[in-house]
Amino acid sequence: MVSAFIMIKTAAGKSEDLLAAVRDAEGITEAHIVAGQYDIIAEATGTEVYDIMQSVSGHIRDLNGVDDTRTYMCLE
Numbered sequence: 001m002v003s004a005f006i007m008i009k010t011a012a013g014k015s016e017d018l019l020a021a022v023r024d025a026e027g028i029t030e031a032h033i034v035a036g037q038y039d040i041i042a043e044a045t046g047t048e049v050y051d052i053m054q055s056v057s058g059h060i061r062d063l064n065g066v067d068d069t070r071t072y073m074c075l076e
Contacts, residue, residue, distance in 0.1 A: 003045045004052045006060065007038035007070040014065035015039040021063050027055035038070070049073060 006028075010018055015033050022031045022042050031042035042060070046052045056071055 001045060001047065002049050002052060003043065003074045005072045005074070006042040006044055006056055007072070008040040008042065008060065008066060009037070009068040010039040011065045011067055018063055018065050022060060025055055025059035027052055027059075 008018070008022065019031060019033055019040060022028060022040055025042075027044045027046050029043050029045050031040055033039060034041050044052045044055055046055070052071065052073070056069060060066060061069055
């Protein structure tokens with residue numbers, strides 16, 4: 001099992017609208033609105049690194065209002 005944290009920067013005023021869609025994305029186990037450089041932080045799990053990357057590129061980046069993402073794969 002592989003896990004990762006995904007930092008999501010949204011367009012102004014879009015965080016609350018996007019939170020439910022991020023939570024519903026394949027592989028996402030948790031998502032929260034946060035204060036700081038990014039607006040939403042999500043935790044994802046998958047069988048392989050490819051599964052997580054597919055979820056980010058195919059489900060999260062395509063959401064209207066997502067400006068940028070950063071994915072941090074867990075090494076432990």
